[in-house]
Amino acid sequence: MAARLLFQRRAAPLTAAVLVGSIAFSPSLAHAEAPNGRQFPRKPIYDDDLDDPLPTSKTLPAPPKPAAAEPTTPSTSLITLPTTSEPAVIKKETPTDLLAQRIRSARLYLYHHSCILEDAVNSSLSRAFDLEQSFTSTISGLAPDRASGEKLMPGAIYVLVAGMAGSIVARNRNVLLRTATPLALGITAAWTVLPVTMTNVSELLWYYEKKVPAVAEAHLQVREGVEKGVYMAKVHAELAQRKIEEGVREVREGLEGWVRKGK
Template sequence: MAARVLLQRRVAPLTAAVLVGTVAFYPRTAHAEAPSDRQYPRKPIYDDDFDVLALRAKAAPTTATTTAAALPTATPPSPTEEALPATTPVPAAAAPSSPFESTTTTTTVLRTRAPTPTDRLASQIRLARLFVYAQACTVEDAVNGAMARAFALEQSFTSTVASLAPARESGEKLMPGLIYVLVAGMAGSIVARNRNVLLRGAAPLALGLGAAWTVLPVTMGNVSGLVWEYEKRVPAVADAHLRTREGVERGVYMARVHADLAQRKVYEGVREAREALEGWVRKGK
C-alpha cells in the first residue's frame, strides 16, 4: 500500500512533464496572416466584388495563353456566380528552365450557384416596381391626352364663335340686329297663336330667319357655312339639304319668271287700254 502511494507520487509529475513537453515541442506552422487557401470547405457568407478583385490580383502573373483558355469572354462574373481559385499545371513545352520558378499558375474558375431567397425577393420587388411604373405612365398618358382634348375642344369652340362674327369692314352690328330678329320671332308667334300647332311652330321660325337674313346677312352667311360644314359629315343630310336648296331655288326662279310674265301682261294690258282710250278720245273730238 505504501509502495503504491509512493509510485503515484513519482509517476504523476513525470506524466505531466511529458504532456507539457509534447504540447510545447509539437511541430506546427504559425501563420502571421490568413492562409491563401481555405482550410475549411465552407461556403462564404457574402460573394461581393472584393473576393473577385483579390482573385484577379492573384491571377495577374499568369500567361496570356492560360488566361485566354480559362476565361474565353471578358465579361465580369454575374452575381449568381462564385469565383474560386484553382491550379493548372504548365505544359511540358512551357515548363521553366530554372528549378526556382513556379510550375503552377492560378486561374479563376466560375461556378454558378442557385439564387437565394433574397435574390428571388429582389426580383419580385423589381417586377412589382416595373408594373407600378408602367401603370403610372399609362395613367399619366391618359390624363395628358384628356387634357389635350379638352384644350383643343375649348380652342375650337372659341375660334368657331369668333368666326361667326361679321368683319369690321362690313359695317354690320350684332346687337340691334339680334333684337330685330327676336322681335320678328315674337311677332310670328303672336300672329299664329290661334292657328294649328304646325303653323304656330313654323311662323316664328320663318319670320325670325327672314329678319336675320335681312338685317344680318353676313352673320347668317357665316352661320350657314358652319352648318354646311357639319352637314357634310353626314352625306344623307347633305344630299337632302342640296335637294331642298335646289328645289327652293327652282321655285324662286319659277316664281320670278311667272312674276315677270304677269308684269309684262299687266303692262301690255295697261298699254292697250291706254291706246284704246286715246283712240276714243281722238274720235270724240
C-alpha cells in the same frame, strides 16, 4: 561688527561685477556645425542610438524583383477553369428577400398604371383644350368684319322680334305652322338685316354637312328646289306684272278712247 557689515555691503557688488566680467570675456569656441566627436562627458539616455549607425541606402536591403509574367495564349486563358475544390454555396431566400421582391413588383405595377393614367388624363385635357380653342375660333369667325359695317346687336334684336311676330301670327294654327312660321320669319329677317353673319353661318353649316354625304346631298337638293322655286316665282311675278301692266294699259286706252268719243 559694524566694519564687517560695511565691508560685506561694499564687497558684494564688486564680487558680482567680477563674475559677470569673467563670464563675458572668457574665451570660448563657437561651432557653426555639430562637432564630429563626442565632446560631452555626459552619457546619453539611449546608448543604442550612438552605437548603431543610421541606416543608409547602402545598408538597406534591396527590394524583391517582381516575378516575370508567364506568357499565356488566348486559348488557354479562355479555357482556364477555377481549381477551387470548395463546393458552391446555394443561398436560400429569406422571408425578407421574398418581401422585398413582392414590394418591388407592386411598386413597378403601380408605377406602370400611374403612367398610363397620367397619359390618359393628359390626352383628355389636350382634346378638351383643342375643342375649346376650336369653338372660340369658330364663334369669333362668325362675327362680321368691321369693314362690312354690320352690327350684331340691333340686327339680333330685329331677328328676335320677327320670330316673336311669327309665333304670334301662328298661335292658333297647328303645330307645324306654329313651328315653321317663326323660323321662316326669323331666317328671312336675319338674311335681310345680317347678311354677312348669315353667310358665315351657312358656310359653317355646309362645312359640317360635307362630313355626312347623305345630309349634304339632301341639302343640295333642297337648295336647288328652293332656288328653282324662287326663280319660278320671280318668272311668274314678272309675267303677272306684265299682264297687269298690259291690262292697265288697255283700260287706260279704253278710258281715253271713251273720253274722246264723249267729247
